[in-house]
Amino acid sequence: MSEHDNTLLPELIRDLIKDRRASRRLKLLKYSFWGTGLLLVAGAVLVEHLQLDEADEAKQITAVIQVRGEIADGAEANAAALKKAIGRAFDDERAKAVVLKINSPGGSPVQAGQVFDEIKRQRGLHPKVPVYAVIEDLGASGAYYIAAAADEIVADKASLVGSIGVTAASFGFVDLMNRVGVERRAYTSGAHKAFLDPFQPKNPEETVFWNDVLKQTHQQFIQSVKTGRGDRLKDADHPELFSGLIWTGEQAKQLGLIDKLGDVDYVARDLVGATSQVDFTVKDNAFDRFAKRLGASAAQQVSMALGFSGVSLR
Incomplete structure (x- = not known):
């Protein structure tokens, strides 16, 4: 090789x-x-x-809407904002139920009535989506008016519930004006145009008329509660039920003003079966709140300065 x-x-x-x-x-x-x-x-x-599991779970939510503080135009809990939130909650396909989280002393019968009507309207459009009202510390007067539209009302045993009545307050300055020697000059067209004027003596006829207005508003409130609660009211003819008294949650349950004792977590977990809670509350920014209050408060401040607070569900 x-x-x-x-x-x-x-x-x-x-x-x-x-x-x-x-x-x-x-x-x-x-x-x-x-x-x-x-x-x-x-x-x-x-x-x-x-992701599919999470999506399936996300499809099942408890839609929460907060009703806090005074119910009034310009306040956080006003009819326009609450109605918008209610509409959005019902339109969300994930919502298994809508929960009104209430902590309010009440307020305007008009604002409360509009929210009541909107809840009933949305329930008619979405019959498979129940509404629960959960009263925290306080669900009185106009706040209870709103709660009465719910399918079920839940509260803590120590919550304050009820105060189904109407109030309108003012002051009389006639004697004070006489003492200081100030003459009131008011020019009106219409015999009763100034019947709420605190600088004029009370007119018995006008007092009767105003009491009738309050009674009618009270009856509207009572009728809405009876419509909302139905047979669940244990004694609709109870002499104190619609007298303006306020009850603890435990007492309210005995009277049929509420259905169960609990909180929002209990409702979401045990009644709705959707523990994922999504807040649909419509909240204005600071500028919007200021602008609304600036517009709404002018007339309110004049009215309050004259000693008249307006009709209120409290």
Whole structure:
């Protein structure tokens, strides 16, 4: 064998070893590629599965709307904002139920009545979505008016519930004006246009008229409560039920003013079956609140300065 043959053989062996090593590396690369691909596919399937589970859970929510503070035009709890929130909550396909989270002393019968009517209207449009009212510390007067529209009312045993009545307050300054020697000059057209003027003596006829207005407003309140509560009122003819008295949650349950004792978490978990709570409350920013109050408060401040607070469910 020649010297050339002796050097060629080792080179062939080295080349063969290199080819085999390259082939093994290629196979390892292919296996790694396919393995990584399979892992990515498996991961994607797992993620999609988890996302579907989360999506399914997200489809079942308890829509919460807060009714806090005075119910009045320009206040946080005003009819326009509450009606908008109620509409959004009912229109959300994920909402399994709507919960009114109430902590309010009441307020305007007009604002409360509009919210009551909107709840009833939305319930007619969405018969499968129940409404729960949850009274926290206080659900009195106009706040209870709103709660009465719910399918069920829940409160804590120590919550204050009820105060189903109407009030309108003012002051009389006639004697004070006489003492300081100030003469009141008022020019009106219409015999009774100034019948709420605190600087004029009370007129018995006008007092009777105003009491009739309050009684009619009270009857509207009572009728709405009876419509909302129905047979759940244990004694609709109870002499004190609509007298303006306020009851603890425990007493209110005995009277049929509420259905159960509990809180929002209890309602979402045990009654609705959707623990995910989403707040639909419409909240104005600071500028909007200021602008609304600036417009609404001018007339209110003049009225209050004259000693008349207006009709209120409190």
